[in-house]
Amino acid sequence: MATMRPRRIATARVGLSAVILVGAIELFALTTLVPWMLALILGGAGASAAIALRAISGGRRTDGAALLVLLVLGVLAAGAPDTESAGIGGGVAVVALLLWLADEPGRVSDGMRRALPTVGLVALAFGVAWVSAFLLPSASVPTGVIGALLVVVILLAATLFGRPELLEREPPLTS
Amino acid sequence: MVLIAVPLLVAPVAAALVSPRPFPYAELSWQAVGDSGEVRIVGALRGRPTAATDDVTVAFERPADLSEEAPPRIEWWPGSVRFELHWHSSRPTVQVVSPPSVVWQDPVGLVERPVGGVRPGLVVERYPLDLLRLGAVRLDRTRQLPGKSRTHHIGTTGEFFGIRAAAPDEPPRRINWRASARSGRWLANEFEVERTGDLILLVDARPTALGEVVDERFLGVARAAATGIAGGFLRQKARVGYASFGEFLDAVPLSTGRTQGVRIGHAIRATRRSTIAGPSERCAVSLRRFYPPDVTTVLLSSLGGDATCDLVVHLWHRGYPVIVLNPSWRSLTPRRATLPPREDALATRLGHLERRMRLVATRTYGEVIDWDDLSSLGEIAQRLQRPVRWRV
Numbered sequence: 001m002a003t004m005r006p007r008r009i010a011t012a013r014v015g016l017s018a019v020i021l022v023g024a025i026e027l028f029a030l031t032t033l034v035p036w037m038l039a040l041i042l043g044g045a046g047a048s049a050a051i052a053l054r055a056i057s058g059g060r061r062t063d064g065a066a067l068l069v070l071l072v073l074g075v076l077a078a079g080a081p082d083t084e085s086a087g088i089g090g091g092v093a094v095v096a097l098l099l100w101l102a103d104e105p106g107r108v109s110d111g112m113r114r115a116l117p118t119v120g121l122v123a124l125a126f127g128v129a130w131v132s133a134f135l136l137p138s139a140s141v142p143t144g145v146i147g148a149l150l151v152v153v154i155l156l157a158a159t160l161f162g163r164p165e166l167l168e169r170e171p172p173l174t175s
Numbered sequence: 176m177v178l179i180a181v182p183l184l185v186a187p188v189a190a191a192l193v194s195p196r197p198f199p200y201a202e203l204s205w206q207a208v209g210d211s212g213e214v215r216i217v218g219a220l221r222g223r224p225t226a227a228t229d230d231v232t233v234a235f236e237r238p239a240d241l242s243e244e245a246p247p248r249i250e251w252w253p254g255s256v257r258f259e260l261h262w263h264s265s266r267p268t269v270q271v272v273s274p275p276s277v278v279w280q281d282p283v284g285l286v287e288r289p290v291g292g293v294r295p296g297l298v299v300e301r302y303p304l305d306l307l308r309l310g311a312v313r314l315d316r317t318r319q320l321p322g323k324s325r326t327h328h329i330g331t332t333g334e335f336f337g338i339r340a341a342a343p344d345e346p347p348r349r350i351n352w353r354a355s356a357r358s359g360r361w362l363a364n365e366f367e368v369e370r371t372g373d374l375i376l377l378v379d380a381r382p383t384a385l386g387e388v389v390d391e392r393f394l395g396v397a398r399a400a401a402t403g404i405a406g407g408f409l410r411q412k413a414r415v416g417y418a419s420f421g422e423f424l425d426a427v428p429l430s431t432g433r434t435q436g437v438r439i440g441h442a443i444r445a446t447r448r449s450t451i452a453g454p455s456e457r458c459a460v461s462l463r464r465f466y467p468p469d470v471t472t473v474l475l476s477s478l479g480g481d482a483t484c485d486l487v488v489h490l491w492h493r494g495y496p497v498i499v500l501n502p503s504w505r506s507l508t509p510r511r512a513t514l515p516p517r518e519d520a521l522a523t524r525l526g527h528l529e530r531r532m533r534l535v536a537t538r539t540y541g542e543v544i545d546w547d548d549l550s551s552l553g554e555i556a557q558r559l560q561r562p563v564r565w566r567v
């Protein structure tokens with residue numbers, strides 16, 4: 001019989017998600033048109049600063065840290081071409097950001113595992129968008145975006161039709 | 176590079192879609208333990224669905240009257256969240272701790288939902304140390320009942336005191352047949368030994384110039400004192416009434432017995448600092464609707480503003496002999512860490528002088544108890560043993 005134990009709490013030293021984040025941002029930085037040295041420094045410094053900010057504050061400044069990473073991603077995205085590698089690099093960087101956010105210090109550890117359904121759905125939508133944007137015969141980026149949003153809307157509608165209680169919280173009068 | 180926006184747009188929707196079904200629900204069980212000034216609150220939140228408790232966050236609101244000894248200890252177990260809070264009360268108090276706010280937050284931190292469930296508040300009670308000494312206090316008779324007269328007739332329970340409305344299960348020997356025939360309703364005799372007198376406890380819950388923190392601390396002390404005094408006199412079969420005045424008067428009429436103790440307990444715990452201060456005259460006028468004049472009235476007031484001092488005057492004009500129980504400001508004021516020691520001492524001294532002036536001004540219209548030692552109610556016990564003297 002397994003003994004009950006309290007869940008472990010994630011600490012600031014948990015670094016796997018941080019390594020993934022830095023790696024993904026550096027990967028994305030290399031695919032952009034920004035000079036590679038500058039892109040690497042910008043991506044590495046931004047991600048490191050965000051990781052340090054969240055670690056020092058013990059998770060209380062997660063919002064500011066996420067904003068910093070988004071800022072870096074925005075700057076890099078502004079200099080990214082419409083190519084397959086840049087597209088997949090950007091998507092992977094954002095997915096890595098979501099995984100890093102899930103691994104918050106002070107909360108129950110193993111947040112990355114619990115966030116997998118959310119991140120998986122995001123990755124699915126991004127995959128649809130990427131495939132629509134680059135691999136289909138009528139490939140273009142707007143088509144990819146529209147395709148991904150269409151998939152999400154279909155999923156949302158299917159979920160809501162399957163679970164009407166999500167919209168109707170009050171119990172029916174006849175029950 | 177528009178494609179990078181797709182995951183960011185989709186993430187909140189995805190987080191909402193995969194959030195737990197049905198909505199998270201958690202039941203709270205908690206209790207306050209510890210003796211003396213130690214307030215240790217232990218409890219657990221048992222949640223459904225079980226897996227959702229890993230992402231439940233709990234936030235506690237500490238009453239201003241209690242200080243934090245150590246940071247809260249929260250542990251997430253499979254299906255439950257257990258917590259232990261280490262607080263301290265340096266003075267007697269009765270505080271209602273609000274239930275914690277419990278929210279479910281998805282692991283990424285994009286979606287937040289309040290967790291349903293029944294979560295009662297928790298009452299923390301720390302009474303003055305010598306509460307039991309109040310049991311020896313016997314109040315003077317303070318109310319004139321119609322038909323009251325001294326007789327030599329000794330009833331089964333002592334000297335005749337007066338006539339009151341009969342209870343449905345009143346024994347025939349106690350019914351006053353002549354008075355019942357005259358008035359057309361059942362009236363019964365009441366004897367001295369059955370009662371020691373009547374007492375009104377009045378808490379001034381209006382906001383004062385002392386600030387919210389001091390007001391909250393005063394209310395904590397006032398609740399503790401009112402609980403102790405009411406309990407002590409109810410045990411002696413005295414009739415006790417309780418009223419609190421914020422913007423309006425909330426009153427529990429005079430009565431005796433265990434049920435009255437429960438009623439008063441509920442009223443005391445429901446007493447909150449009001450945001451709007453009602454005029455003092457309204458309090459005195461409203462008091463006459465619930466209580467007859469001449470009943471000894473213990474006013475628990477911080478005397479932190481002119482309005483609170485006026486209340487004594489208005490009560491005196493309406494015929495209530497008042498005993499003001501005023502906790503010392505020094506014991507209620509938080510430490511001013513920002514001030515240098517010299518200025519802090521000066522501020523304390525000025526506060527002390529102002530309080531002395533208010534106490535002196537109040538003494539014209541009622542007895543005043545300078546309640547410096549909050550761990551003891553001995554002074555009010557001594558004062559209540561003597562009849563309240565009228566000053567003109």
